[in-house]
Amino acid sequence: VSLSLSPTFRAVFHSTVSRSMALSGDKRDGGELRVFVDTDELSTDLADYIAELSEASVKERGVFAIALSGGSLISLMGKLCEAPYNKTVDWAKWYIFWVDERVVAKNHVDSNYKLTKDGLLSKVPVVPSHVHSINDTVSAEKAAADYEFVLRQLVRTRVVSVSDISDCPKFDLILLGMGPDGHVASLFPNHSVLDEKKEWVTFITDSPKSPPERITFTLPVINSASNVAVVVTGSSKADAVHTVLDMVETESPLPAKLVQPTKGKLVWFLDSAAASKLESIKFSE
Numbered sequence: 001v002s003l004s005l006s007p008t009f010r011a012v013f014h015s016t017v018s019r020s021m022a023l024s025g026d027k028r029d030g031g032e033l034r035v036f037v038d039t040d041e042l043s044t045d046l047a048d049y050i051a052e053l054s055e056a057s058v059k060e061r062g063v064f065a066i067a068l069s070g071g072s073l074i075s076l077m078g079k080l081c082e083a084p085y086n087k088t089v090d091w092a093k094w095y096i097f098w099v100d101e102r103v104v105a106k107n108h109v110d111s112n113y114k115l116t117k118d119g120l121l122s123k124v125p126v127v128p129s130h131v132h133s134i135n136d137t138v139s140a141e142k143a144a145a146d147y148e149f150v151l152r153q154l155v156r157t158r159v160v161s162v163s164d165i166s167d168c169p170k171f172d173l174i175l176l177g178m179g180p181d182g183h184v185a186s187l188f189p190n191h192s193v194l195d196e197k198k199e200w201v202t203f204i205t206d207s208p209k210s211p212p213e214r215i216t217f218t219l220p221v222i223n224s225a226s227n228v229a230v231v232v233t234g235s236s237k238a239d240a241v242h243t244v245l246d247m248v249e250t251e252s253p254l255p256a257k258l259v260q261p262t263k264g265k266l267v268w269f270l271d272s273a274a275a276s277k278l279e280s281i282k283f284s285e
C-alpha cells in the first residue's frame with residue numbers, strides 16, 4: 001500500500017467552497033490525503049476520524065489499541081476532550097501506547113507521556129491501567145526491551161491484535177507526526193534503526209533531535225497497523241511533505257516515505273502550509 005498522487009491531480013480551493021476542507025480523498029493505492037486550510041477544521045476532522053475508528057474497533061474487538069506520538073499531534077487531538085467526543089467515545093475501552101518516547105522521567109518536560117497526560121489523558125475517563133507508558137527508571141535499552149515485553153503480553157491476550165502476515169502487533173490506529181527532516185516516531189533519516197526488522201521496539205542513544213535517548217516502534221510494527229495517520233502542520237514541513245508525497249528521488253528515502261502499511265489504511269492530514277509545496281495540488285483563492 002503506498003500513497004501516490006497523480007501528477008495530473010489538481011485540487012483547487014475556491015472561496016465559495018468551504019475553506020476548511022477543500023480537498024479530501026485522493027485514495028489511490030489505499031493512501032488518502034486530507035488537506036485543510038484551517039487547523040481548527042483539521043482538528044475536528046482528526047477527532048472525527050479517531051472517534052470513528054475507536055467505535056468500529058470497539059464494535060469489532062471490544063477494545064481500541066492506539067499508539068501516539070509526541071509533538072503538536074497531542075494539541076491537534078484536543079477536540080477529543082470536548083463535546084461531543086468526550087461523552088461519545090468509549091474511553092474505557094482504549095488501550096494507549098507510545099510509538100516513541102524520550103528516555104526521561106515521566107514528569108520531565110520532554111516526556112511524551114507527560115505531554116499526553118497533561119493535554120489529553122487527564123481530561124477524559126481512560127482507565128489508568130490501560131495506559132502503557134515506558135519504564136522511566138532504566139536505560140534506553142532496557143526500557144525498549146521492557147516495552148516490547150509488555151506489548152507481547154498484550155498481543156498474546158489480543159488486547160492488541162496480531163498481523164496475519166507477520167507476527168507483529170496490529171494496532172487499531174497509529175498516529176504519527178513528522179519532523180522537518182522527514183522523521184517519524186524516533187526513526188531519523190539515514191539511521192540504522194530504519195533497518196531494524198526483528199525487534200518490535202528498539203532504542204537509540206544518538207537522536208539528532210534532543211533528547212538523544214529514545215525508544216521507538218520499528219517500521220514493521222508501524223506498517224502492520226490497521227490504520228496509520230500522519231498529521232503534519234506548518235511550513236517547516238512543506239519540503240519534506242513534497243519529497244515524500246510527490247515521490248521525489250532521494251539518495252535514501254525519508255523515514256516518512258517508509259510508512260506504507262502492508263494491509264492497513266494510510267491517511268495524511270495536512271494543513272495548507274505543510275501542503276504548500278505539493279506539485280499535485282494547486283492552491284488558489
Ligand SMILES: O=C(O)[C@H](O)[C@@H](O)[C@H](O)[C@H](O)COP(=O)(O)O
Pocket residue numbers: 069070071072073100102176177178179180183184185186209210233
Ligand atoms: O520525539 C520528538 O522529538 C517529537 O515527538 C517528534 O518526533 C515530533 O513528533 C515531530 O518532530 C513532529 O513534531 P511537531 O508536530 O511538533 O512538529
